[in-house]
Amino acid sequence: MASHDDIPEIALEWHRAGEGAVLATVIETWGSAPRPTGSQLAISGDGRMMGSVSGGCVEGAVIAEASAALGDGRPRLLTFGVSDDEAFAVGLACGGTIRVLVEPVGPALPAGLLAELVDARAAKRPVAMLVNVESGEHRLLGPEDPRAAARLRSDRSGLEEDGWFIGVHNPPLRLIVVGAVHIAQPLLAMARIAGYQPTLVDPRSAFGSAERFPGETILEDWPDEALDRLAPDGRTAVVTLTHDPKLDDPAILAAFSSPAFYIGCLGSPRTHGKRLDRLRAAGVAEEQIARIHAPVGLDIGARSPAEIALSILAQITERLRRG
Template sequence: MSDTHYDDIPAIALDWHREGKGAALATVVETWGSAPRPVGSQLAISGEGQIAGSVSGGCVEGAVVVEALEAVEQGGARILEFGVSDDEAFAVGLACGGRIRVMVEPVRDGDLSPDLLERLVTARAARQQVAYVVDTENWTRDLSGPPEHADRFRLDRSGFQDDAHTFIAIHNPPLRMVVVGGVHIAQPLMQMARMTGYDAVLIDPRESFASPERFPGETLLHDWPDEAMAQHELDARTAVVTLTHDPKIDDPAIETALGADVFYLGCLGSTRTHAKRVARLEEKGFDANQIARIHAPVGLNIGSRSPAEIAISVMAEITQRLRRG
């Protein structure tokens, strides 16, 4: 297999196809009740029975694999429906009588074409927002991106259109977070960021602050923020948080973030501190609309006191901004 990231399910399926094993992609397209995996979840199956990813808590994977192997051999996409009664639901993982529908597509011409899958994989690798659109009545397929499906991209929401047969699978690039300043708040914030699915990086030119001892296992950059962020591909799936209180470190990061399409920019400091920050930015030529993008003081006002509580308020505000816009 090529050097594919372990959770890049479409890329894994493409690898298996290229290796001559045959491959299929299974995608959760609809759920009812307490389904264990959300719509859009994927499972890759090779023609040799290898699997990657999941479409349930393990309760229906076996049946999906059987259908996928048949699809790889014979061709033909299909939609499977699994449902259980309340009596048996808990035992197999579909609690509360949950049901799921799973779309199985073999990777082959006439079904999910290798060329289209390669375009999807290439777009994902380039951190592009891409929607995989399937008409499940006539099994036509295409890719599209913003500005189409803007709400779905923002909410990470795959699903059927109102016509009930056009399925849109949203492929967003992984979330990223840039934290500037190896201060106490950054310690729990970096952990929370990883737990909520962010690829987090900590930037601080002061190596004694951003040290492996204080941040074990974290990605640490000791360049000045503007230099480090220039190489970090800031985009609409990136959040930036500045925490140092030191204008020499925070301001270059803020200026860089304001010049990018980040979805969140939060800056630690009191209202008075922020007023001084605004004055410095105005002197640099930033206008009122640009400065209004800054969340300051950072975090939701939930009465936080400790560094961990402040980190919670920051993660809450970032989540609110991501999901509600």
């Protein structure tokens, strides 16, 4: 089922169906803009829409311009000021200004390039769509390109000084938690709020039960087998919570063979010291061992399970955003 996260896919579907499609993108904001840079709205030839560029403040005007763009095939660069009253209506304290690029698919936004973007998103490959707001030229770049790398890493679309807008399309963030212990309960819930797709791994069915973790994705595989199936990528964090070397160590070793951006392990300094002894005895290189965050979480004096979960998610966020 289509969702507000599938805007490029919806626009391409409408175009291929011969209905006509326009993609509107927030390329720049000032002040307390209702929607962040990179937000998109798809408009069909018959006026249907999916997504949002302002939370409702300027959608009507954007749809009118989209209709005109379908008629003449030319893109539009629109600037809107969102008043304080309008901002308050969508939950903001004050107004701001947004610039929206409106592109009809086909005449302005090449359908073939849009299809490449959709394919990359389906394959969960990080990719950036670039458009020059003056010339209308488009490019599709991966994380190996210096121009796109920094913005993909920071998850932040934006307009460059040379007139190129870089729209970030990253695969979802994921969190793999090994150990269905009490800390995992608030950690999974917090992670989902922060935009992660969490998966819980624990072969002990009594621990990882649906009653204890309602609605969660739970794998009862052995941790190394589960990580092999899940294939952590550069937008995946792995956290071990069991305290049991038979469960934690295989997960850590499996995480080492992946590009996971974060590996965190619960345990006291003494417990972690024993963990390091085991890993070194197993021949793990020091550069791999240095990837472990342990004792897991930022040192904020956390005591309760929820506070510890908060410290873990904060450290994961720090690692993701600051590197």
